Amino acid sequence: MTSARARRFALIGKSGAGKSTVAEQIWRDYGIRRISTGAICRQISMLLFGNEEKASTQRIDDALTQLDPSIFFRAALRSAAPEESICVDALRFSADFRFAREQGFEIIRVVASDETRICRLAARGQVFNLNVDGRHRSETELDTSEADFTIHNDGTKDEIEAALRSIFSRGA
Template structure:
């Protein structure tokens, strides 16, 4: 990379859009460390409720973000060196978005159709009701947030890789 400073990316998008897959590819193909904000919430959900269903993780979101609105992002960034190239696999809340922007992160929005998202979540064994879980603030709060890039991910691997090549060829 020819950039004078480390590039940092944070992904936004709805559940099942493919943020984790895009983050994996960025990590693998561009040598950035992937940092997961959701892993802590899912672990807590498994411990407390025995599942990772959206209703359960959203309850945890609601409870713990009252303590610190960016609790999951802060926890995920612990141990990341200030100039380390990283990709945060998911921002969910406006406070996380503001914190990431303040730290110089570039934002990538990942989108997919509702049908594709529902199919992916079902394949993962996650219970997700679009009319209920899809209306939670963790799904909607960043709908209007500005993104530097958008990747449409309805399953065409070549299109996603082309979009990533375009993003990474631009530099900072």
Template sequence: MSKAARLALIGKSGAGKSLAGRYLSVGLGVPHIKTGVICREISRMLFDNEDKRSTQRLDDALTALDPSIFLRAALRPIKIENGFVVDALRFREDLNLARDNGCKIVRILAPDEFRFTRLAERQQVFDRQTDNQHRSETELDDAEVDFDIVNDADLVAFEGKLAEIVARG
């Protein structure tokens, strides 16, 4: 992977993608790109919150204009050839765009109860019945990936798996 490493993370809300993205970005010396930041900012401006229901409504509306609108916007300020870690692909079009840009795909897996606890700790409103079924949570469930990493609250083991990816660089 080296200095020009390009990684894209997939996984459900609360799985630990942002934590993994920060770790990998620092370890590989490349920018950490956060696609969700843009959506959450718009949600706060329009709805005065960043609840999943609000961000999912934005996903639905804006991805109708451009299926990879958030990923394209997040990548705009960087030089792709210098490498990056993008921490949240949500849709098939994003996955294809990431692969077209030379990304290795890393899936972060976490048990639902762990995810829901993390979301509650972040005070992110997340309805298990409806929000967990939105396409932004399910569309990449069957995606082919280069690495699967389990985050089940054992931070040492989680960081160990991330370190293995960094070491391959």
């Protein structure tokens, strides 16, 4: 469990919604370190398939979560001390969500329109088919999970900063 002073966040949302952007903003404005659950999966994808395409990372998700439903989340947390305030940049599965709640994480949902998401993913060179990749369980499993906060990320950086100020003004 975290200490009374530590504040732990986990972000949920679809690919391209801006979870990484929000996590980076939390780090810049509040000094809370970003922990990436996807980094390990992307590294494995590069080793096995030579790419980081959603189809490849989703295949890895499907295979490795059979071993442990929260394998990427648990691996990411290995670098964090229990008393450290952190922001986990992406939860994808119900098991991760439950584990985060058990550990006292505050959940922030980051949302953006499909059009915005597709543009962002294309801009970073990611192949993403909304009708195929967008239906994978890593994109849909947490759609109905209840978040503590929601950030709408179709707007400006100032709007993200305002939403974060509101979240941080509430305290732990």
